[in-house]
Amino acid sequence: MTSEIRQNKATKRWVIFAPSRGKRPIDFKRQESKNQRLPAVDKDCPFCPGNEKSMPPIIMELPGPEGNQWQTRVVPNKFPALTPDGNNVRYRRGLYLAMPGYGRHEVIIESPVHNRRITQMTPNEVGVIIETYHRRYVNVMKQNWNLMTLIFRNHGGRAGTSLAHPHSQIIVTGMVPSYIRWREERSQYYFDESGRCVYCDILEQEAQERQRVIVENETFLAFVPFAAEVPFEIWIMPTKHQACFGDLSDQEKPGLAAILQDCLARLQRKLNDPDYNYIINTAARYRAGEPQLHWYLQIRPRLTTQAEFEIGSGISINPSLPEEDAAFLRQD
Amino acid sequence: MTSEIRQNKATKRWVIFAPSRGKRPIDFKRQESKNQRLPAVDKDCPFCPGNEKSMPPIIMELPGPEGNQWQTRVVPNKFPALTPDGNNVRYRRGLYLAMPGYGRHEVIIESPVHNRRITQMTPNEVGVIIETYHRRYVNVMKQNWNLMTLIFRNHGGRAGTSLAHPHSQIIVTGMVPSYIRWREERSQYYFDESGRCVYCDILEQEAQERQRVIVENETFLAFVPFAAEVPFEIWIMPTKHQACFGDLSDQEKPGLAAILQDCLARLQRKLNDPDYNYIINTAARYRAGEPQLHWYLQIRPRLTTQAEFEIGSGISINPSLPEEDAAFLRQD
Numbered sequence: 001m002t003s004e005i006r007q008n009k010a011t012k013r014w015v016i017f018a019p020s021r022g023k024r025p026i027d028f029k030r031q032e033s034k035n036q037r038l039p040a041v042d043k044d045c046p047f048c049p050g051n052e053k054s055m056p057p058i059i060m061e062l063p064g065p066e067g068n069q070w071q072t073r074v075v076p077n078k079f080p081a082l083t084p085d086g087n088n089v090r091y092r093r094g095l096y097l098a099m100p101g102y103g104r105h106e107v108i109i110e111s112p113v114h115n116r117r118i119t120q121m122t123p124n125e126v127g128v129i130i131e132t133y134h135r136r137y138v139n140v141m142k143q144n145w146n147l148m149t150l151i152f153r154n155h156g157g158r159a160g161t162s163l164a165h166p167h168s169q170i171i172v173t174g175m176v177p178s179y180i181r182w183r184e185e186r187s188q189y190y191f192d193e194s195g196r197c198v199y200c201d202i203l204e205q206e207a208q209e210r211q212r213v214i215v216e217n218e219t220f221l222a223f224v225p226f227a228a229e230v231p232f233e234i235w236i237m238p239t240k241h242q243a244c245f246g247d248l249s250d251q252e253k254p255g256l257a258a259i260l261q262d263c264l265a266r267l268q269r270k271l272n273d274p275d276y277n278y279i280i281n282t283a284a285r286y287r288a289g290e291p292q293l294h295w296y297l298q299i300r301p302r303l304t305t306q307a308e309f310e311i312g313s314g315i316s317i318n319p320s321l322p323e324e325d326a327a328f329l330r331q332d
Numbered sequence: 333m334t335s336e337i338r339q340n341k342a343t344k345r346w347v348i349f350a351p352s353r354g355k356r357p358i359d360f361k362r363q364e365s366k367n368q369r370l371p372a373v374d375k376d377c378p379f380c381p382g383n384e385k386s387m388p389p390i391i392m393e394l395p396g397p398e399g400n401q402w403q404t405r406v407v408p409n410k411f412p413a414l415t416p417d418g419n420n421v422r423y424r425r426g427l428y429l430a431m432p433g434y435g436r437h438e439v440i441i442e443s444p445v446h447n448r449r450i451t452q453m454t455p456n457e458v459g460v461i462i463e464t465y466h467r468r469y470v471n472v473m474k475q476n477w478n479l480m481t482l483i484f485r486n487h488g489g490r491a492g493t494s495l496a497h498p499h500s501q502i503i504v505t506g507m508v509p510s511y512i513r514w515r516e517e518r519s520q521y522y523f524d525e526s527g528r529c530v531y532c533d534i535l536e537q538e539a540q541e542r543q544r545v546i547v548e549n550e551t552f553l554a555f556v557p558f559a560a561e562v563p564f565e566i567w568i569m570p571t572k573h574q575a576c577f578g579d580l581s582d583q584e585k586p587g588l589a590a591i592l593q594d595c596l597a598r599l600q601r602k603l604n605d606p607d608y609n610y611i612i613n614t615a616a617r618y619r620a621g622e623p624q625l626h627w628y629l630q631i632r633p634r635l636t637t638q639a640e641f642e643i644g645s646g647i648s649i650n651p652s653l654p655e656e657d658a659a660f661l662r663q664d
Contacts, residue, residue, distance in 0.1 A: 003412075003413065003414060003415065003432075003433025004430055004431070004432060004433055005414075005430060005431050005432070005433055005434075005507070006428065006429070006430045007428065007429040007430065009427055009428055009429070011510070012510045013509070013510060013511070014507065014509055014510075016413050016414060016433060017433070018411075018412065018413040018414070018433065079350075080335075080350070081335065081348050081350040081641070081649045082335060082337075082348060082350070083335065093558070094537045094541065095341055095533055095534065095537045096338065096339065096341055096537070096558045096559070097338070097339040097341070098336055098337060098338045098339065099336070099337050100335075100336060100337070101335025101336055101337055101348060101349070101350065102337075148645075150641060150644060150645055152639075152640040152641055152644060153640065154639045154640050157637075158637070159637075159639065159640070160637040160638060160639025160640070161639070169641070171641050171645075173645075173647070175337070175346065177345070177346055177645050177646045177647045178343070178344045178345055178346070178514075178646065179345070179645060179646020179647070180645060180646065182510075182514065201427055202427065205426045205427045205428070209426065226425070226428045227428070277639065277640035277643065277644075278640065279640045279641075279643075279644035281644065298644070300640070300643065305489075305490070305491075305492040306492060306638075307484075307486045307491060307492025307493070307609065308484040308485065308486050308491070308492070308609035308610065308611045308632070309413070309482060309484055309501070309503050309611075311609065311611075311632065312482060312484060312609075312611035312613065312630070313480075313482055313503075313505075313509050313511060313512060314509045314510065314511020314512065315505070315509045315511070317413045
């Protein structure tokens with residue numbers, strides 16, 4: 001196949017699929033596995049039990065499925081990008097616009113055990129992580145001046161993490177970035193043209209075509225998007241229309257936990273434990289509940305390096321085809 | 333200083349300045365210098381003289397300032413993201429939109445000498461590189477279906493390059509990506525509001541304030557932008573209004589060569605030879621010559637790793653303040 005340029009239907013971003021670049025000596029598989037040598041407790045890790053004094057005050061914690069001790073904890077990030085002090089009133093600096101760094105930046109510790117990975121957990125333990133995400137999301141969004149809440153996970157050094165202890169992060173902002181506003185506006189245009197949620201239409205086509213589907217259950221579909229920006233990118237999407245992550249019901253949580261764990265296990269097993277990021281893309285405050293938006297969890301393995309063309313043009317170059325990536329991840 | 337959120341006046345992108353994150357154990361300086369151990373000729377390098385047979389046909393070449401042999405060569409990229417075969421007619425794949433991978437992807441070899449770096453060249457040699465950029469740009473844009481030409485350079489492994497021989501790249505596309513359209517529309521809105529080119533206004537404020545200026549000459553200003561996305565980001569901008577890189581005059585070329593070399597030398601000397609990218613941001617075909625756009629060369633050192641919050645929200649987190657970065661680079 002010669003190369004093809006594909007459009008992300010939801011954001012209108014273009015992605016160049018350049019299979020010939022895949023012939024370059026890039027090895028998608030990691031050189032060696034990591035983390036497996038980690039101890040169960042690290043006396044220098046601020047997230048390990050016993051080291052609480054080096055940690056900021058605990059915001060919330062949830063017990064494990066056995067109920068015997070805490071499994072997850074939410075704490076303020078010790079090196080926060082944003083803090084809840086101050087406000088989000090904008091001011092001028094000559095021509096320029098700025099505002100105080102208002103927001104929240106929190107860490108979700110996913111287990112007391114230093115070397116416990118999501119892929120090793122019981123389904124119920126992963127469920128506790130999802131429950132923590134959801135409770136914290138709902139709680140933070142009770143405050144009107146929190147406009148956007150992003151829950152994300154960086155796994156491994158290439159993905160930007162500096163701590164091995166299993167954790168996710170939450171960042172809350174007092175403004176909606178143009179990148180997200182753009183995505184929401186595109187969905188609005190689509191809805192105005194077709195009367196449909198673009199993500200519901202994507203789900204319908206993926207479920208019919210099946211060639212990019214990895215795995216599904218009663219409530220979620222996991223697939224490689226048509227215009228995936230990186231090799232083995234995965235979108236996990238609720239099959240029922242749901243604009244906001246906050247609307248996730250108790251009945252839907254086990255399905256999300258199961259499919260997330262399944263996808264992460266496939267990446268780990270089939271690609272030799274790659275570094276990855278994931279994020280929950282959800283509606284900003286004043287779009288929550290709208291008929292044209294749809295939240296989803298997006299996994300991006302870190303197998304390639306973004307070079308300047310991609311950064312400077314906003315066009316990704318993906319050496320790997322979504323249909324082939326999905327087939328590879330689908331096989332047991 | 334507590335953290336501040338700043339807006340890029342031209343694109344409306346927000347950047348979080350989080351100095352407290354700078355206290356994390358991140359070392360901006362590279363561990364060791366590279367390239368200095370490279371040989372002058374590498375028999376396995378496809379860009380070294382004598383290895384032409386492993387290289388695609390030469391598109392153009394320019395002699396060095398002494399006129400005795402070629403200094404720069406333009407060749408097709410052996411692993412192209414886009415190729416000039418085919419067309420850019422869009423087609424549907426069910427709901428989705430796609431098109432053939434039409435475009436050009438070329439390499440500019442900057443010197444026959446394998447270990448010759450821009451920072452080691454004479455001003456005239458750097459001038460030959462600029463001349464090559466410009467001639468190729470003008471030539472490619474003669475064809476109406478080439479809508480966007482991006483010239484960029486990836487230096488070092490973290491910046492995404494796989495070949496050590498000094499080179500830049502050109503990618504030409506048959507469409508204008510939404511990212512660039514967005515930037516151009518923002519400038520249009522600004523022009524409609526104020527009657528001014530936003531970049532000319534930025535230049536005026538930077539030249540007055542001076543605290544983010546690194547160096548200047550008769551035709552160019554080099555400064556750290558107010559909302560720099562990464563530490564030590566540099567914009568090199570023509571001080572006279574000029575929408576399109578193709579409009580660069582012969583009189584202006586030496587000034588660009590000199591200030592580019594100066595900025596790269598400062599990075600190399602003061603930050604222990606960091607990996608970096610640069611790109612020439614210029615108008616798409618149908619915007620060239622417009623009063624509201626302004627081309628500039630943007631340098632991004634690769635000192636930090638983008639994590640998922642930045643990728644997923646489009647908001648950068650910069651642990652380093654532009655005013656301090658500029659002061660550091662300004663000192664001799």
